[in-house]
Amino acid sequence: MIKNILGKQLLFLDGAMGTKLQEAGLQTSDIPEIWNITRPDIVSKIHEQYLAAGCDIISTNTFGCNAIKLKNTGYTVEQVVTSAVANAKKAAESYIASKPRYIALDIGPTGKLLKPLGDLHFEDAVTLFKEVVTAGVKTGVDLVLIETMSDAYELKAAVLAVKECCDLPLIASVTLDEKGKMLTGGTVDVVVTLLEGLDADVIGFNCGLGPDQLTPHISAALKISSVPLLLMPNAGLPQYANGATYYNIDPQNFAQAMRQNAQNGVWLLGGCCGTTPEHMETLIKNCAEVIPESITQKNQTVASSYSKTVMFGSKPIIIGERINPTGKPHLKKALKESNYNVILQEGILQIEYGADALDVNAGVPGINEEEVLTTLVEQLQGVTSAPLQIDTANIGAMARAMRIYNGKPIINSVNGKENIMDAVFPLMKKYGGVVIALTLDENGIPETAQGRIDIAKKILKHAEGYGISKEAFVFDPLTMAVSAGQDNAQVTLECVRLLKELGVKTSLGVSNVSFGLPARDVLNSVFFSLALEAGLDAAILNPNVRSMHQAIEDHLSGKPLPPGEALDALLGKDENFTRYISTYGSEQAEPPPEKKGADSISSKEETKTKDTGDIPLGEAVLKGLRQQAEQSAQRSLELHSPLDIIEQELIPALNTAGELFEQGKMYLPQLLMSATAAKNAFTVIRAAMGSEIDNTIGTIVIATVEGDIHDIGKNIVRAMLENYRFNIIDLGKDVPVSAVVEAVQKHDAKLVGLSALMTTTVVSMEKTIQALRKAGLDCKVICGGAVLTEGYARRIGADFYAKDAMATVRYAQKFFSSIAEVPPNE
Numbered sequence: 001m002i003k004n005i006l007g008k009q010l011l012f013l014d015g016a017m018g019t020k021l022q023e024a025g026l027q028t029s030d031i032p033e034i035w036n037i038t039r040p041d042i043v044s045k046i047h048e049q050y051l052a053a054g055c056d057i058i059s060t061n062t063f064g065c066n067a068i069k070l071k072n073t074g075y076t077v078e079q080v081v082t083s084a085v086a087n088a089k090k091a092a093e094s095y096i097a098s099k100p101r102y103i104a105l106d107i108g109p110t111g112k113l114l115k116p117l118g119d120l121h122f123e124d125a126v127t128l129f130k131e132v133v134t135a136g137v138k139t140g141v142d143l144v145l146i147e148t149m150s151d152a153y154e155l156k157a158a159v160l161a162v163k164e165c166c167d168l169p170l171i172a173s174v175t176l177d178e179k180g181k182m183l184t185g186g187t188v189d190v191v192v193t194l195l196e197g198l199d200a201d202v203i204g205f206n207c208g209l210g211p212d213q214l215t216p217h218i219s220a221a222l223k224i225s226s227v228p229l230l231l232m233p234n235a236g237l238p239q240y241a242n243g244a245t246y247y248n249i250d251p252q253n254f255a256q257a258m259r260q261n262a263q264n265g266v267w268l269l270g271g272c273c274g275t276t277p278e279h280m281e282t283l284i285k286n287c288a289e290v291i292p293e294s295i296t297q298k299n300q301t302v303a304s305s306y307s308k309t310v311m312f313g314s315k316p317i318i319i320g321e322r323i324n325p326t327g328k329p330h331l332k333k334a335l336k337e338s339n340y341n342v343i344l345q346e347g348i349l350q351i352e353y354g355a356d357a358l359d360v361n362a363g364v365p366g367i368n369e370e371e372v373l374t375t376l377v378e379q380l381q382g383v384t385s386a387p388l389q390i391d392t393a394n395i396g397a398m399a400r401a402m403r404i405y406n407g408k409p410i411i412n413s414v415n416g417k418e419n420i421m422d423a424v425f426p427l428m429k430k431y432g433g434v435v436i437a438l439t440l441d442e443n444g445i446p447e448t449a450q451g452r453i454d455i456a457k458k459i460l461k462h463a464e465g466y467g468i469s470k471e472a473f474v475f476d477p478l479t480m481a482v483s484a485g486q487d488n489a490q491v492t493l494e495c496v497r498l499l500k501e502l503g504v505k506t507s508l509g510v511s512n513v514s515f516g517l518p519a520r521d522v523l524n525s526v527f528f529s530l531a532l533e534a535g536l537d538a539a540i541l542n543p544n545v546r547s548m549h550q551a552i553e554d555h556l557s558g559k560p561l562p563p564g565e566a567l568d569a570l571l572g573k574d575e576n577f578t579r580y581i582s583t584y585g586s587e588q589a590e591p592p593p594e595k596k597g598a599d600s601i602s603s604k605e606e607t608k609t610k611d612t613g614d615i616p617l618g619e620a621v622l623k624g625l626r627q628q629a630e631q632s633a634q635r636s637l638e639l640h641s642p643l644d645i646i647e648q649e650l651i652p653a654l655n656t657a658g659e660l661f662e663q664g665k666m667y668l669p670q671l672l673m674s675a676t677a678a679k680n681a682f683t684v685i686r687a688a689m690g691s692e693i694d695n696t697i698g699t700i701v702i703a704t705v706e707g708d709i710h711d712i713g714k715n716i717v718r719a720m721l722e723n724y725r726f727n728i729i730d731l732g733k734d735v736p737v738s739a740v741v742e743a744v745q746k747h748d749a750k751l752v753g754l755s756a757l758m759t760t761t762v763v764s765m766e767k768t769i770q771a772l773r774k775a776g777l778d779c780k781v782i783c784g785g786a787v788l789t790e791g792y793a794r795r796i797g798a799d800f801y802a803k804d805a806m807a808t809v810r811y812a813q814k815f816f817s818s819i820a821e822v823p824p825n826e
Helices: 018-023 032-038 040-053 077-092 122-139 152-165 188-197 211-224 251-264 277-286 329-336 340-352 369-383 395-404 418-431 449-464 488-502 510-514 520-534 546-557 565-570 575-584 617-623 626-637 642-662 668-696 712-723 737-747 759-774 790-795 805-818
Strands: 057-059 102-107 143-149 170-174 202-206 229-232 238-241 244-247 301-304 309-312 317-323 357-361 388-391 410-415 434-438 473-476 505-509 538-541 699-704 727-730 751-755 780-784
Touching (some): 032 040, 057 077, 057 143, 077 102, 077 122, 143 152, 170 229, 188 202, 211 229, 317 340, 317 505, 329 340, 340 369, 340 626, 357 410, 369 668, 388 395, 410 449, 488 505, 510 520, 510 538, 520 546, 520 565, 626 642, 668 712, 699 712, 712 727, 712 751, 712 805
Parallel strands (some): 057 102, 143 170, 170 202, 202 229, 317 357, 357 388, 388 410, 410 434, 699 727, 699 751, 751 780
Antiparallel strands (some): 238 244
16 A cells, blocks of 8 residues: 555656647647546556656546536536546556556646635535545545645645545645745745644645756755655746747756755655656656655644744744633624624734734624634634634534634644543544643642643543644643632643643743732733743733733843742742732723834733724725725715825725735735725725726736636736726636637727636637737737746747736736826826
8 A cells, every 4th residue: 555655665756747638639728637538548648658657656637627627518527537547547557567556636726716815615615626536536546646736725625625535645735936935825834734734644846846946945845844745846947939838857957856855855756747758767767776864753833824834832922812702891792793803903913913823712602603713713814824723612613613724723722621632632633733732621720730740641642542642732731810829820830841841832821820919911921931931832911011022032032030029929929919919009000002013012911902993994905804994995985085095095005015915025815805905995985986987997808818727816816906996807717819809809908918827728828919919909918827937928929927916917007007098006
């Protein structure tokens, strides 16, 4: 069985299928996967060529096989997958005698962006992938290869589909840009964290780049991954000459570049776009004697969002505590009324004040917690890239929130009660995550540190039975109020030290220590400092408290804790807190800060959420607060003209968002949420403008070219352009050349945007450009897509190559300004 040799034997996958099918006559109007049925001889022959080259694993010709792509073809997913597997098996018959050969069910992206950024529901994506997996398992594949994923959320949907349908070995591979990021912002550490949490057998990187460009990213993955890695690059970057696409790295250079990666520890090697049987044969021969570096367990405790990771133990981690209705009437009211804007703003503020992650609790009696917590998690991930801590005692709500969470969450919490462990641990095993473990059980909270350690050991032992390692845990030895027991702080601190000796990470709810005493922030910050000295890794606290940040700064700089009444009170040296109360008993609370930022962080514990109803329009747009953007736009209309609001508030906010995106300080999901907020505001403003708006629009026709069903990039571009007042004629995906020409003529469009994701369809881009020129249409053409380079776009006749959505916006602004159709906005 192949699972037994993963990471122990160097394995070789095959190379490109699409370019080989093109050589055999595949046209841009053809669907490659249909050839499994209509031209099985050609598909089998390509498989045979890779097997003859020495490949251990061949991938079925099912990369784009899903119900979306096959709609209206007359073929079902099961028919295509069944034929594809049969073709692969037929090819393998003559080669299995020489050595074991394995057939991988190949699954690529749907071509859709998932909600809330796109129009495909997460569960619908899972269903689409399940249909493919079910058919593949039925026909007897040996493993599953998920590849070329550019969105972490869709990747998770695909992995869950595989895990819920079978126990076959799973390789999950993503595509990165030159900066090492997925389309939606996921980095190498995010990918590894997510996939290890979901228990993938192999983590891979493929497509988009050549071996030299991917090597730094695979090297980064080797430093943090505890599972085997796959590298499947293109044969360089696409080039264009004599009417044909080719790739610029020959077999020998490809093999040499890949050999070093094998020596460094990559256990699975293959090829993507442009690679051939000759590439694979040369690679296999060059690596015949290579034994990769062995895989080591990195033993990291790490959580993630779609674009960021939080590693426990690297530095003190602040988990913002403010999204919790306990003791907060305004949050209870907001949750009952589904007023999520108040909560979203609270989350944004905590991140601005320095929180690394956000605790999210929706535990209010009388509401549907499953529904509310899930919605809250989805909406928070729309406005912040910080990892979330899902905080609930409702197992149903926990399961649902973990499932739809885009990343590897922190879970608050589990404890030593057997029924709780048996409810939470299966969720941890299925969805991954870092769980906060409370040192209490059926008998309550032990009074001694050793009693709490015994519970921690019991939790770890029970987790072993579920295959969960200690790295999945962050133990909370529980902070008890010193007012209820003078040695409570000392017991907790001793427990932190003992847990560190046990080799696990630790967290505390810091503010519990000060209940019932005055000047709570003073006591809390001193206790936090003592806990950091004891080895504390994380704390759930209010980040809008300057003294807490100072405690971390002092700890990292090695500054000793000065003596004082608070220190004596915590260490039991001030009986009945006589001196502490005498010093702090009359202290008055300071008012909350009026402005945001590190310099305005409060020195007091209690703060209130800013009234989100007063947020300026530009700020609401920049933060992606959709409802607030509508409300702010309505208020602005009472004071300003619609065009002034657009020019002075909307466009500057969008420009700022674009600049942050271009600088790598904002990720695509945040950019799209800003665009959505702007669109909502614009709808309000449009109603007040009437026909006046028609004078501010330049018309652009956009389309995903013929043969290509992937419209993610096109849809992102459309969302951004619409917010800059351009009139967009979206022709959709798989658009015939003639339809583009007709649309440009009909709408007298001066600018055309063409998108392609697949190597096999970029030729349609050239044909479309040629047809536009032949028709004598006075228009400029922008080209973009994962398979394009600037040089390639230029050689096929494009006027501009757009590396991303904002590049398209900038070009469109400049172009229409030059022809005086739209006045410049910058």
